[in-house]
Every structure is written in C-alpha cells, then in structure tokens.
Amino acid sequence: MANNIYEEKILILDFGSQYTQLIARRVRETQVYCEIHPFNLSLQDIKAFSPNGIILSGGPSSIYDRDAPMPDRAILDLDVPILGICYGMQYLTHILGGEVAKAEDREYGRAVIKIEDIRDLFQGFTLQDEEMAWMSHGDRIDRMPDGFSLLAGSVNSPFAAMADTGRRIFGVQFHPEVAHTPKGYKILKNFLFKICGCRPLWNMRSFVERTIMKLREEIGDDRIICGLSGGVDSSVTAVLLHQAVGSQLSCIFVDNALLRRGESQEVMDLFRGHYNMDFHLVDASERFLRHLKGVTDPEEKRKIIGREFIRVFEKKAGELGKVKFLAQGTLYPDVIESVSFKGPSATIKSHHNVGGLPEIMKLDLIEPLRELFKDEVRQVGVELGLPRELVMRQPFPGPGLAVRILGEITPERLEILRSADVILLEEIWKADLYEKVWQSFAVLLPIRTVGVMGDSRTYENVVAIRIVDSLDAMTADWTRVPYDVLARVSNRIINNVRGVNRVVYDISSKPPSTIEWE
Ligand code: XMP
Numbered sequence: 032m033a034n035n036i037y038e039e040k041i042l043i044l045d046f047g048s049q050y051t052q053l054i055a056r057r058v059r060e061t062q063v064y065c066e067i068h069p070f071n072l073s074l075q076d077i078k079a080f081s082p083n084g085i086i087l088s089g090g091p092s093s094i095y096d097r098d099a100p101m102p103d104r105a106i107l108d109l110d111v112p113i114l115g116i117c118y119g120m121q122y123l124t125h126i127l128g129g130e131v132a133k134a135e136d137r138e139y140g141r142a143v144i145k146i147e148d149i150r151d152l153f154q155g156f157t158l159q160d161e162e163m164a165w166m167s168h169g170d171r172i173d174r175m176p177d178g179f180s181l182l183a184g185s186v187n188s189p190f191a192a193m194a195d196t197g198r199r200i201f202g203v204q205f206h207p208e209v210a211h212t213p214k215g216y217k218i219l220k221n222f223l224f225k226i227c228g229c230r231p232l233w234n235m236r237s238f239v240e241r242t243i244m245k246l247r248e249e250i251g252d253d254r255i256i257c258g259l260s261g262g263v264d265s266s267v268t269a270v271l272l273h274q275a276v277g278s279q280l281s282c283i284f285v286d287n288a289l290l291r292r293g294e295s296q297e298v299m300d301l302f303r304g305h306y307n308m309d310f311h312l313v314d315a316s317e318r319f320l321r322h323l324k325g326v327t328d329p330e331e332k333r334k335i336i337g338r339e340f341i342r343v344f345e346k347k348a349g350e351l352g353k354v355k356f357l358a359q360g361t362l363y364p365d366v367i368e369s370v371s372f373k374g375p376s377a378t379i380k381s382h383h384n385v386g387g388l389p390e391i392m393k394l395d396l397i398e399p400l401r402e403l404f405k406d407e408v409r410q411v412g413v414e415l416g417l418p419r420e421l422v423m424r425q426p427f428p429g430p431g432l433a434v435r436i437l438g439e440i441t442p443e444r445l446e447i448l449r450s451a452d453v454i455l456l457e458e459i460w461k462a463d464l465y466e467k468v469w470q471s472f473a474v475l476l477p478i479r480t481v482g483v484m485g486d487s488r489t490y491e492n493v494v495a496i497r498i499v500d501s502l503d504a505m506t507a508d509w510t511r512v513p514y515d516v517l518a519r520v521s522n523r524i525i526n527n528v529r530g531v532n533r534v535v536y537d538i539s540s541k542p543p544s545t546i547e548w549e
Pocket of ligand 1: 333428429504541545547
C-alpha cells in the first residue's frame, strides 16, 4: 500500500505575488505536499484542508490600500504555524498591533541581512553572520507586534525577520523562495520540518501507485479516451491510464499537418508499438491545410485549428463506441490560474488545449496530473519508464508549426521550417543545451531578403531562431548561446535548406515579447 502522500500538507494563501507558484514548487521540492489558494479562502475550507502549516505569500498591495487583501483573521487562532512572506509579514504585523510604515521608496534587489537569532527559522545558521536576501517591497515594518522578537535585520529593513515562537507565527520581509536568497531554501525547510513538523512524504513513486489505484476505482469497467499530442503531459497521462485500466483506454492522435518531421511516426512507434495501446492515428493533414489556406491572422489560425481538432477528435471518438471519460493532461499551473487571486489571467493568445471537448462530447473529465508541476510530471514519466527524450521534451504549442510560420501556411513553407527545425535541434542537442534551455525552435518569416550564393543573386526566406530560458513560461529571457553554436546552426541552415538565405537570432525577452512569434 502506498504512503499517504497527502497526510501532511501546507496551505499557501496567495496575495497576488509573482512568486507564489515558486513558493509552492520549493515546498514540493522538499517532498511536502502543498496547495495554493486565494487569500480569502473560507475558514471552513481551511479547516477542511487541515494544513500542518500556512504560508502567506507576498503581493503587490500595501496593507493601507482601501481594498488590501485580508484573509480570515481566525487563521491566527488555529494553532497552526504561520509564515508570512513580504506582504504576508506586513499583514501579520498590522493585524497583530505592530507598525507598518508606508513606503517612500521601494526596496528592490539584493540586501544583506544579519542573523540575530538561530533558533527555529534560522536553525543551522551562525549568529551575527551576514546572508544575502532578495527584497522586493514598498512598505516595511517599523515596530514588531507584542510577543515578537527579532530574528534578522538589514540596513533598510531593521525587522527583516521576526517570530512569536510561542504562537509559532513567523515573518520574513525578504523572499526565501527565490534563488537570489541563497539560503532561503534552508529557511523554508526549517519552517516545514522543524516548525510544522512535516515529514518528506510527497514523492512521485507513491503518487503513481496511489493514482493508479484511484483511477481504477473511478473508471471501473467504463471506457476512456485520451488525446495524445506527443508532448510530455498527454503522454504521461496516457501511460498512467494504460497502467491503470489497460485496454479500456483508447488514444487518439491527430496528424494536423503542423507537426515536426517524423513526429507522428515516433508517437505511433511508442504507443502502438512499444506500449501496445489501442492507438488511433487520424491523418487529418489535408483537412487542416485546406481550412488554413490563405489565412494569415494568428488568432484566426488558432481558432481554425482548435475548431478542426474538436471536429476530427469528436468524429473519431464517435466511431469508438460508448465512452464515458475523457482524459486530459491538465497541470497544476492551469488549475491555479483559474482560481488565483487575480482570477483567470487575461487571454493574450487563445491557447489551444482541447478545452472545448468535454462539454461538446458530454464526457466526464479525468485529469490525473492536475496537482502536479511540470517537473513533477517529468518525474512521473521517469517512474513510468517513458524514454528520456520524451520526458525531457521541450514544450510545443498545440497549434504546432502554424504559429511558427508567419503569414500563410503552405506545404512548401512547412517543409522549409521542418528542415530548419531538424538542424537547429540537432545542433542544440550536440551543444548539450536541449535540456538546459526552456525552448529552442525556428520561425519562418514572411519576408524575403537578398543574398548571394556562388555567383548569383538570391532572393529568399529568412529563418529566425528563438532560444529562451524560463522557469514557467510566464517570463523568459533569450539564451546567451555560444556564438560558435549559432554559427553552425546558421551555416547548416543556409547551406542545406533550400529557400533560406538568411538566419537571425531573436534577442527579445518576455515580457514584452512572447516566446512564440504568433
Ligand atoms: P507564449 O508565446 O505565450 O508561450 O509566451 C508560452 C508557452 O506556451 C506555449 N504556447 C502554447 N501552448 N497552445 C499550447 O498548448 C498554444 O496555442 C500555445 N501558444 C504558446 C509556448 O510554446 C510557450 O512554451
């Protein structure tokens, strides 16, 4: 019988910080289960969740704002340890009768904190030692509430960390969750293990065992379908389900003409060949290309692809007979996004996941990965024995190469992009960069430029190379790829891909640019 991996858990109340997800990931890395909920989660729900500790995230507000976010004050009387980070600490100070000074300036960046107390949060530190900590705040604490003592101070934040050890309430002005606070992880671990008394129960092997058991119970003798994209999330979902219910699972893979070279064959070899799944490849390439003919507007492309995908999928599912469930590889960041402090984030690009399917098909949704972060899904993939190339695969957008061909999508332009993409990925693998960067891909631009090849003038296409570093795709920076790698990519593309005479490197970060070009 698997461990009860959910027995001990941490509740993170979100006050809108850009780092809230990072707090959760850090906690999970220590093998303690945690969930993020909005700051105003009801007391009843908090009690039902029964956390071993509560973390109050930072946030952009000042407690003096008219609509400053305030959780139910009764959390302070639950006899559960609390750690307030940044705004979370200011809230605690304010509500418990200390003094928060309104900011004249923001303090943003690295600061040096001096350790004044090495019990509890700072166990394992050395008294009077100086440590780096990342600050990002406006208001600051001027007087601690009664019952609190100083743990650490900095020049600009005399009360950089404080504690009421009797009530087990703690506050830090800095961000222990970010890498710029080198010992922040140790502080979080002290909170989780020493103060909340958690044990490292959360691990992916137990997750797999438990989830398989739960899936068997939930699905019973019914049939389930799963849309496979060849990406990590849907592949892990499918293999997990296959282990749980075997031949009751049918997988559908739609070839929409917008895949990378060899992709549908690879997916088929793995799922039909290796796993012997009930796997259905639907070749809908002609249909997608027909509907995309002449379309250049990015949003229109996405809408057409989303709509056609649903039609093709629905038709194929209909042919499979009576099915009760639809499996989706939804991950925790998608779940958080729809319940977070700020509500569902504004649509910047309509993302094509198979969002429209369950309502149309009247199927019950099963989302076995909805509690996991991407790196956890990868670990589940490893536990399930999926090939490393698949587990470590970089994200690939649902609308595929359509959003990497600017302008009209034609079979010829798809071939040019596929050839450039193969070369780029080969060189990225060779340079040992594939697993280090977030994404690396080629984009075909809708312009032509003049070049010279041999003795003749050329007038051909431009390929842009986009390689970015990112933690979660919300922000990204262009990767400082060694020049000689870029040189090889450029030489090989220009010399080998007919129709391309220029390669450029994209040096924009997100924001303000996005990762994909459309
Ligand atoms: P952007 O371009 O918005 O992309 O910075 C963020 C991440 O999402 C991926 N992406 C998509 N994924 N359907 C998807 O499933 C889409 O329509 C889509 N558009 C972008 C992108 O590759 C990056 O990892």
